Amino acid sequence: MKVLDLNISFEQYNDIAELNDKDRSLCEQSEQALSGSYSPYSKFRVxxxxxxxSGQVILGSNQENLAYPSGLCAERVALFSIGATYPEAIIESMAITAQTDHFEILKPVTSCGGCLQVMVEFERKQSSPIEVIFYCLNGEILKVPSVKSLLPFAFVEDRLER
Known part of the structure; x- marks a missing residue:
């Protein structure tokens, strides 16, 4: 038996002002995407x-449904839109933020496991890393260089491609 350690590297920022212009703009656009959220049940907008x-920015927001499993997270809304509209596009970076009227969000909200798996698939498809920024409005920001670092044991089965 072996005991192995798994470590990831990420950047932590105290405020959006610490980010470079491109990352700051992406975070601000993720905040704008909140307005498209359809979340009448949870009131939790993402x-x-x-x-x-190419420099183009695609927005996505969470879309709930009364039949809860039928909704979709913001990350998958945006990613599937890219897959359907720009199937050959290369994704450089994505920013994710959340907001609710019920309480103050004090830490960055991270992606769920389903979204991480889809994000890994896009990263794998394009054979290059996707930088992910988790942006807490008026607070801390986490930035990881690759989705794979967030889901190191992602489901991958190369034989299915044959």
Whole structure:
């Protein structure tokens, strides 16, 4: 038996003002994406902004449904939109933020496991890392260089491609 350690590296910022212009803009656009959220049940709005290599930014927001499993997270809304509209696009970076009227969010909200798996698939498809920024409005920001670092044991089965 072996005992192995797994470590990830990420950047932590105290405020959006500490980010470079491109990352700050992406975070601000993720905040704008909150307005498209359809979340009448949870009242928990999530916005995502994804920057493509072309410089274009695609927005997504969470979309709830009375039949709860039928909704979709902001990350997947934006990613599936890219997959359907720009199937050859290369994703450079994505910013994710959240907001609710019920309480103050004090730490960055991270992606759920389903979204991480979809994010890993896009990263794998394009054979290059996707930088992820978790942006807490008026607070801390976490930035990881690759989705794979967030889900190191992602489901991958290369034989399915044959």
């Amino acid at each position: 916005g995502t902004a994804i920057r493509l290599k």
